[in-house]
Amino acid sequence: MVNEKIKAAEENLIHVYNRFPIALERGEGVYLYDTNGKKYLDFAAGFAVSGLGYGNQKLNAALKFQIDQLYHTSNLYYHMNCGEAAQKLNQISGMDRVFFTNSGSEANEGALKAARRYAYNKKSGRYQFIAMENSFHGRSFGAVSVTGHTAYREPFEPMLPGVSFAEFNNLDSVKALVTDQTCAIILEPLQGEGGINLATQEFMEGIRRICDENDILMICDEVQCGMGRTGAMFAWQKFGVKPDILTMAKGIGNGIPVGAFAMTEKVAQASLKPGDHGATYGGNPLACMAVKTVIDIFEEEKIVEHVNEVSEYLTDRLEELVQHVDGVLERKGTGLMQGIVLKKPAAQVNNRAIEEGLLVIQAQGNVLRLVPPLIIEKEHVDEMIPKLTKALTE
Numbered sequence: 001m002v003n004e005k006i007k008a009a010e011e012n013l014i015h016v017y018n019r020f021p022i023a024l025e026r027g028e029g030v031y032l033y034d035t036n037g038k039k040y041l042d043f044a045a046g047f048a049v050s051g052l053g054y055g056n057q058k059l060n061a062a063l064k065f066q067i068d069q070l071y072h073t074s075n076l077y078y079h080m081n082c083g084e085a086a087q088k089l090n091q092i093s094g095m096d097r098v099f100f101t102n103s104g105s106e107a108n109e110g111a112l113k114a115a116r117r118y119a120y121n122k123k124s125g126r127y128q129f130i131a132m133e134n135s136f137h138g139r140s141f142g143a144v145s146v147t148g149h150t151a152y153r154e155p156f157e158p159m160l161p162g163v164s165f166a167e168f169n170n171l172d173s174v175k176a177l178v179t180d181q182t183c184a185i186i187l188e189p190l191q192g193e194g195g196i197n198l199a200t201q202e203f204m205e206g207i208r209r210i211c212d213e214n215d216i217l218m219i220c221d222e223v224q225c226g227m228g229r230t231g232a233m234f235a236w237q238k239f240g241v242k243p244d245i246l247t248m249a250k251g252i253g254n255g256i257p258v259g260a261f262a263m264t265e266k267v268a269q270a271s272l273k274p275g276d277h278g279a280t281y282g283g284n285p286l287a288c289m290a291v292k293t294v295i296d297i298f299e300e301e302k303i304v305e306h307v308n309e310v311s312e313y314l315t316d317r318l319e320e321l322v323q324h325v326d327g328v329l330e331r332k333g334t335g336l337m338q339g340i341v342l343k344k345p346a347a348q349v350n351n352r353a354i355e356e357g358l359l360v361i362q363a364q365g366n367v368l369r370l371v372p373p374l375i376i377e378k379e380h381v382d383e384m385i386p387k388l389t390k391a392l393t394e
């Protein structure tokens with residue numbers, strides 16, 4: 001339970017989060033500890049962020065070094081970390097040019113602006129966006145305007161004009177929305193908040209075809225499903241369907257606030273120009289140290305290969321739950337981004353899981369989301385299953 005001092009201090013915050021009644025203090029590997037010393041097995045990773053878990057010595061040393069050296073310069077000057085992080089990120093994402101932001105929302109804002117700028121450059125007059133139902137792209141105005149969930153948009157209307165929503169995995173519903181004013185189509189290859197909905201191969205290929213045939217840009221939001229989570233470095237690579245613009249955040253900094261949007265050279269040549277966009281903190285030496293070191297660790301420790309191995313085991317164990325535990329209707333997702341559809345309210349099971357010392361996340365559609373650090377081992381899956389089973393049944 002959270003003590004009175006923590007509760008009193010919390011009264012100074014604008015109340016937009018309904019928190020669980022624990023206060024976390026410390027992390028080690030795939031475990032977190034609260035202020036009472038209680039230990040939690042982490043299958044939430046701070047919303048699919050901490051892929052490398054907690055207390056990675058190489059990452060921590062790099063960040064400590066950078067704090068002592070220099071951690072803010074502004075984008076008026078060069079800093080080696082920025083270029084190096086960009087180079088490494090482009091290598092793993094398959095894109096050519098990247099802009100660093102401070103969050104996923106900001107990455108999507110930048111992507112939407114870049115798409116509009118591309119249309120402006122071509123004097124095409126295109127300004128409309130097609131987005132997906134049940135999508136989530138963030139909370140800033142542009143990002144929330146393309147988020148396919150009414151509750152997130154309605155209190156803040158009017159939204160950005162020219163946005164329409166298609167049914168995810170229904171190509172005909174996308175085709176029906178295409179006009180000669182369509183500028184870009186934005187989608188998550190694997191929807192997170194929306195309930196762990198994986199795009200079909202046919203859908204990804206179909207979107208690519210619609211974009212190519214109509215001079216529309218394809219934007220993939222891989223803020224959550226990117227950086228190894230699906231068993232590919234980026235989910236688009238699993239499909240072999242490359243977007244024109246890719247957005248990233250969560251996993252790329254392992255918790256140091258950083259996001260990015262990246263584009264192909266073709267788009268970059270006809271999109272943002274000097275003076276069109278910027279971010280005071282974006283791509284600062286500390287954030288870029290995080291990105292480049294995280295990528296180094298991913299390569300040295302073969303994290304993506306590991307995700308493929310351990311996620312196969314997780315998948316099997318979750319399928320067993322579907323078979324044997326009453327009230328678990330279905331398993332969804334892939335890699336280490338999975339969910340189970342429940343009969344009981346997911347919130348109730350989530351609360352019970354916390355009592356059992358297990359952290360998980362809810363998603364839309366009464367889904368319990370499992371997005372652990374990517375470094376979990378089979379033994380952690382074996383530890384999770386009985387805790388989850390207890391939370392589901394008792």
Ligand SMILES: *Cc1c(COP(=O)(O)O)cnc(C)c1O
Pocket residue numbers: 102103104105106108136137138139188192193221222223224225249250
């Ligand atoms: C979390 C998330 C965002 C928003 O990122 P913030 O860093 O919270 O702004 C955008 N898109 C997707 C798919 C996300 O999961």
